[in-house]
Amino acid sequence: MRIDVVSIFPAYLDALDLSLAGRARASGLLQVQAHDLRDFTHDRHRTVDDTPYGGGAGMVMRPEPWGEALDAVAGDDAVVIVPTPSGRPFTQRDAERLALEQHLVLACGRYEGIDQRVIDHASTRWRVEEISLGDFVLNGGEVAALAVIEAVVRLLPGFMGNPRSLQEESHGPDGLLEYPVYTKPAVWRGLEVPEVLRSGDHGAIARWRHDRALERTAERRPDLLERPDDHADGGGPEAP
Numbered sequence: 052m053r054i055d056v057v058s059i060f061p062a063y064l065d066a067l068d069l070s071l072a073g074r075a076r077a078s079g080l081l082q083v084q085a086h087d088l089r090d091f092t093h094d095r096h097r098t099v100d101d102t103p104y105g106g107g108a109g110m111v112m113r114p115e116p117w118g119e120a121l122d123a124v125a126g127d128d129a130v131v132i133v134p135t136p137s138g139r140p141f142t143q144r145d146a147e148r149l150a151l152e153q154h155l156v157l158a159c160g161r162y163e164g165i166d167q168r169v170i171d172h173a174s175t176r177w178r179v180e181e182i183s184l185g186d187f188v189l190n191g192g193e194v195a196a197l198a199v200i201e202a203v204v205r206l207l208p209g210f211m212g213n214p215r216s217l218q219e220e221s222h223g224p225d226g227l228l229e230y231p232v233y234t235k236p237a238v239w240r241g242l243e244v245p246e247v248l249r250s251g252d253h254g255a256i257a258r259w260r261h262d263r264a265l266e267r268t269a270e271r272r273p274d275l276l277e278r279p280d281d282h283a284d285g286g287g288p289e290a291p
């Protein structure tokens with residue numbers, strides 16, 4: 052897989068060298084390249100933003116540099132991913148789907164956003180996905196891009212140390228949150244590990260874990276229990 056990231060702060064992506072993606076890159080199965088949007092400007096001040104038509108606070112990212120950057124970076128098979136507060140919610144299902152792609156281009160917006168014509172024009176040439184990581188606002192797409200890259204890269208075959216751990220994780224096939232986990236010591240600050248987990252009774256352990264996952268999901272994410280088809284693979288009967 053190849054991942055290109057376009058940003059006015061390309062150094063943000065250096066963090067990938069520290070993470071799983073760093074190992075994956077070493078294995079040659081993944082190429083990640085950050086690009087400075089300002090390299091696609093031609094004025095002395097390398098201007099990337101301007102005042103918004105229609106007025107309003109803040110600045111908007113100019114279309115010309117973005118047009119040239121995407122032309123230079125995105126191949127025909129690329130999926131252009133634009134993190135934005137106004138995007139569709141990004142879920143584990145999306146990470147799984149994107150992990151099957153050959154080329155991802157992350158377009159990191161800043162200020163009040165990127166001129167809409169960039170998205171409109173890009174959509175005539177590539178698959179473009181505007182995605183949201185949550186109902187909050189960052190100063191730019193870089194942190195979101197790091198999160199999307201990590202969520203995708205960890206699913207690539209051969210990158211995750213122990214593939215089994217991919218099956219039993221939150222937002223996994225059963226669509227529930229992860230159950231609580233414990234390790235040694237058996238007693239820590241007077242707190243004991245639940246007895247069942249040390250019983251060796253794997254059936255009882257599986258039941259206990261499912262019950263805890265259900266409990267936690269009902270408590271923290273009741274939405275995941277309402278429409279199973281949105282979150283789990285298959286799940287309940289198809290809606291009529």
Ligand SMILES: COC(=O)COc1cccc(COC(=O)c2cn[nH]c2)c1
Pocket residue numbers: 133134135136159160161162163164165166170181182183184185186187188189190191192193195
């Ligand atoms: C068309 O897309 C754009 O214009 C993107 O522009 C911006 C502007 C400001 C901040 C961001 C970064 O995304 C988020 O803040 C975000 C993503 N998920 N939750 C919060 C992106």
